[in-house]
Amino acid sequence: MSDSDHGRRTIRDVAKAAGVSISTASNALNGTGRTNAETREKVKRIADELGFRPNALARGLLTKRSHAIGMLTNDTYGRLTLPMAAGVSEILVDHGVSLFLCATNNDPRLAKLHLDALLDRQVDGIIFTATRIDLEPPPELLKLRIPVIYAFAQGPADSVSFHPDDAQGARIAVQHLQALGRSRILHITGEQNYLAARLRADAYRELVGSSGQVMFGEWSEEWGHSAIDEVYSQSGPKPDAIFCGSDEIARGVIDALRDRGISIPDDVAVVGFDNWEVVSKQTRPPLTTIDMELKELGHRAGLAILGLSRGEKLEPGVERLPCGLVVRGSA
Template sequence: MRDVARLAEVSIGTASKAMNAGGRLRQETREKVMRVAKEIGYRPNDLAQSLHRSRSRTVGILTNDSFGRFSFPIIQALEERLADHGIAVFMCNATDDPARERQHIDQLLGKRIDGLVVTARRSDERPAILVGGIPVIYVFSQADDPDALCLLPDDEGGAVLAVEHLIGLGRRRIAHVTGPERFEAVRLRHRGYQRALERAGLGGGHFLTGDWSEQWGREAVAQLFSGKGETPDALFCGNDQIARGAAEALRDRGIAVPKDVAIVGFDNWLVMAEAARPPLTSIDMNLPALGREAGERLLAMIAGERVTGVKRLPCTLVVRQSSDPDRSENSRLETKAK
């Protein structure tokens, strides 16, 4: 800073104000100081500044989603929102190991982070992280603490949107093929499925649970189309892998999709949905919107605002040819926010 002040022919105090966007300085003075600093390669001491202002301008992100299918869209949007305020992020992967998670938390706290974001590959409840002194937000994750802030997709509303779409197409025998019931998302989507059927006076339908896999989608079709009883004219699947497996199994049986059986998946995972034959109609959980919302809430909490509770953000229905044969472009419908 002394070198910058000397070369810019100003006092150290003026140079400091210019570098930190503070004080009342003439614009030409501020620009001269910044130009000199750039020319000599001056970089502020972030650690010293963080000690001075009691803020590090960094945020920790803790995840167990090694694959990144759900966490990366959230983190990317979150990072973009925080970058607008000059805040950087440190991301750590705990891989479902409590000891490793604790180690990462200790390391992040040692870096004097201003806040912590916890995300995961599933939205089920987990033990709360107790750090004290800094805000914590759970995104696509939730804590067993009523005072925690948890941001989640509206799984139940997304299921209602999917089933009402199928009903609107004239489908009346709608089966629900999904993942293991131990997942909260499965239970919420099943509840939305039942609610939409009841509204339309269509009864209970078929509900099959299995793995989150294409193979389970094929096996479910074998069960539903075994020749025993009335067969479905539509499938609402718990994710796009199941939906893609079901579509392949129906094609192998000579059953046309969507003419004979319409299909709606969940997640709108583009590598699955767009590569399927035909391309899959699917529920999009709008993960980037979760990330942006997390960024907004975290900034407010860092500034001292107290925010708690569970907030579920709207899902969107993306319509493709697996439910609508005449669909040439993606069409999006949104659930109501809860």
């Protein structure tokens, strides 16, 4: 019994079982050299039967690639990043590439530590993602010699970036409410210093005109609740529909309306933004909302980083991916 019977199988075991030389077995498994299709398939089948796993470091030395991608994020809770990471992984796994996800918690020191670790691992590229599309990345990213893709984050002018189309998402939300016959549509949203909030507010104003009102505040249920208190403490016509800048704001809005005995959607229809299902499905009634299609955004970022890591040229700029409307019970 050989030493390899007691532990990890080696390329020598595969070559012996296939009746080929070690170099032929290596070429067949790595897709290098001149090996006919029949031999390649035979070697791969025997490697699978033996449970042989190629040494990633040795493979990287042969191909000059680590077959790994880093994903750096400031999203501590993963609400935005995890759906994107799932989309990236679905693309990478089909190409034998691993994804390393690192959260910085908005700590520059931790961001540098993670980045150094990814570079030590010799990743083939990095995807930077964040909790807002206008967040500037760690300055160290701008100096790297490996490809960097920006997803739901701001990159330099010569980079490739992917964002949800916030303006288009706002338009389909407002158009849905207008199609329901609602004419007094109020927009309650988050902080005005967020680019996404301004893009959505501008698109809302384009559709509702001078009759529209935008209320900026925090990205929280508490703000949604207090905004309704403010609206109903004033005289004048009340809204028959409310477009909210996030699902959390929408849940606060709905709770505040119900506290006042206002029926949803009969008296006031409500649409959120995010399709954060932990919130949107548990709201009563379940929340009609805009889905930013984060998994698809991850797919696109994954394809882009794969292409760049293989030396392909991509057109720089921001690509905005369309959002979708998820209709539930609130509108």
